[in-house]
Amino acid sequence: MTFLRRGIIGLLLAYLLLPILMTLVYSLSSSWTELVPKAFSLEAWSHLFGDPKFWADGGRSLILAFSAVALSIFFLVPTLFAITLYAPKLSSALEFFSLWPFVFPGVIMAVGLIKIFSTPPLAISGTPWLLIPAVTVVVMPYAYRAVANAFESADVRQLAEAARSLGASDLQILAWVIFPTVLPGVLSGGVLALSAAFGEFSLAQLLVGSSWETLPYYQYLTNSQDGHKSAAISVLAFAIAWGLGSFALGLRSSDNLKDAVTLA
Amino acid sequence: MNLRWATFAVAFLFLAFLLMFEILPGILLVVSAFTNKFGFSFEHIQEATKPLFLKALVNSVNLSFFTALEGAALGTLTAGAIWSSKNVKVKRFTTAISGVAANFAGVPLAFAFVVILGSSGIVNLLLERVGIEPIDVYRRQNLHWVYLYFQWPLMTVLMLPAFNAIQREWLEAARGLGSSSLGFWFKVGIPVLLPTLLGSMILLFANSFGAYATVYALSQGSINLLPTQIGFQVSGQVGYDPGAAAALSVMMAVTLLLSLALYRFSRRWAAQLEGAK
């Protein structure tokens, strides 16, 4: 039993880590056509970091990711608050619309969005003004799950009642009681959504393409030109996902882990 | 400031936002799938059933079903192994990395697999060396190796809570009544896990069914799947037919909606069993 247990866990770890490790080695090698790389160099990495386009595209990805997350949190927290406290019946509607991308994933969303937004008066197709809201919708499930869980497990309703009976004003309830209790959930949801938005490719490709290039699209273009450089980007992406993921994980208990899961 | 009205104001803003960027595009998609220049018509739907597209649908279903099965089998075993492991560090690390990898689809993943399974990929070199036929990652039949990268850990994190709901005392009670551990798993363990297992498999299916970025980055669309076809018809590199794209999208959305319904049902079923404590 112990043998089997170790075996399957080891197999999973190997399957998840080896591709990344080999990609890392590949990014550090100058030629690798035999079983072991012939020579190592930092060329791919220095090319990558020396490319102004990389920084420009990375900057756009950051703008995109942070805007999408800021928007989802700006919408979700007050809405969940209002629904939990004053209109619990609406919670299933909110859930429905937040999980919408499960049924309409990025590719399909793009089809509908292009239809509406490529003709005046709303011709914002090809601009970040369409990409940001679209990505916000697509990463909403991540943020929603975490924030909704935080509201649920904190029993926000009772907390608010307790605070009110102690004479707290609405603003005090929000600032001193509700916000601090849901903050870890909001943060972890935000971080997961950030990670997803940062790596969003389908909408970036179909809605804006090269007219407002982001990092995943940059890598997509690099793939065919410089394999070693592309390898470096893969490793970088994994490192970022790992960093954000463990940060989010640290914010939540392990039994909530299933919510960390994608609805890609 | 009145908190109630302030938060409701934001909620309405949210609703407007969703209408604009989620609900209207969704509705428009459905409408344009069922209309042509003259009004209601099945023209696009009919178009969507032409052999190329049907093949894409079949391929997508096949791939998703297969990777769901594969991921479910491996993920369930792994979750069970994590559950029964006493090494907290291993548990933590495996769970954490599974959570990350489950979300790690897209361009970076595609390229990592090119590095190991591309035409001069390192694993392929190794396979050649030992006389096994290399795995060509650009072929549809081998795509499941890439999808397994996120399906396996996804299943693992989905199953962990279900395993954690199995109380060690149940196993002890069964043994006290004379049953072997294996007997316990057949009579109690698996029946308790079953709803979550089926539900998670449906999630895996949907996860793979709607996945676009990974396969597109890998093959620029030369692999004929439903999402890549939709991408083509809307971006116009190969064909350009927004009507067909809409019809194919509806096909996909209906499949996903069905999965979602089944998933919900399985959750309710699981919740019933979990009321045990």
Add this chain to the structure above:
Amino acid sequence: MTNANAISSVNIKLENIKKTYNGKAAVDNVSLEVKPGEMVSLLGPSGCGKTTTLRAVAGFEIPDSGRVSIGDQDVTKVPAEQRRVGMVFQSYALFPNLSVAGNIAFGLRVAGWEASKLNARVSELLEVVGLNGFDRRSVLTLSGGQRQRVALARALAPNPRVLLLDEPLSALDAKIRAELRTELRRLQLDLGITTLLVTHDQEEAMSMSDRVVVMNQGRIEQLGTPRDLYATPASPFVAAFVGAMNLMPAEALGNSGFRVSGQTVNIPNLENKTGRLGVRPEVIDLKPLEAGQSAAIQGVIELVTYLGADQQVILKVGGDTWVARVENDQVFGRGQKVSLEIPQNAWLWLPA
């Protein structure tokens, strides 16, 4: 209740059981025999090793050293599934995917009973635990007390040699607990099944068992009938754990005189040692003192709690707090001075 089956009672014997976790002894050299048909309780505070001891009997824990035997058969290394013990868990551990009948039949299925005998046995046990007509119900729809009964029926169904109960009533509310306590004891006596019960509730231990084992920090502190433990506790720990006790440091003054809580008392039959003196609250009688009067032991009333059958009085005696339980007919007020009348033979002397 019907006689479910004729059980030929066997004994349980523990010899020098030791179990260590991370260098800390959870059970430290415990020896104990439960005689055939007897019901013995393991009583002690949280973490004292009761569950570990019980699980060593069940086979879920293999002791580091020592011997476990059931019916004079050494089972120390026998796997749990072959020991034929019936165990009831604190959380009941009912299988959620099986009905009431399915749970009760589980052990019978494992043992390969044929359908007609199996069904008869299940009905018989449903009858025994008073759950007639519940066979098809999902265990998830049952109340706590009903779940407890199913767990008991499930444990008894395959005719176990001994019955092991780990805090079987602790998850229930007070009224049902009291009811089930009597019911469980009656059933145990009817079946004559050797039973080991773990509890941290002294009332439960005293009322249900033939003998009680008081444990503390992995060791047996005292073993005896409920009466023995109450009348002659072997240590201050037992005295305080079993029933209530006023336990005060005492100084021997010679000539059978002792100084306790600033009072001087005369207790002829006690040894002339320094230790602690104990008095049970219910042996104390209170007499009001007029102003200027004094008594051998006197105190000032701090708080009176009416308990229905009697009343509990908390007093300051010297600098110490004492508790007395007296009849209802007297009415006391806060701050009232009283004389504490204690029969000389009611004093217990305990080592410090």
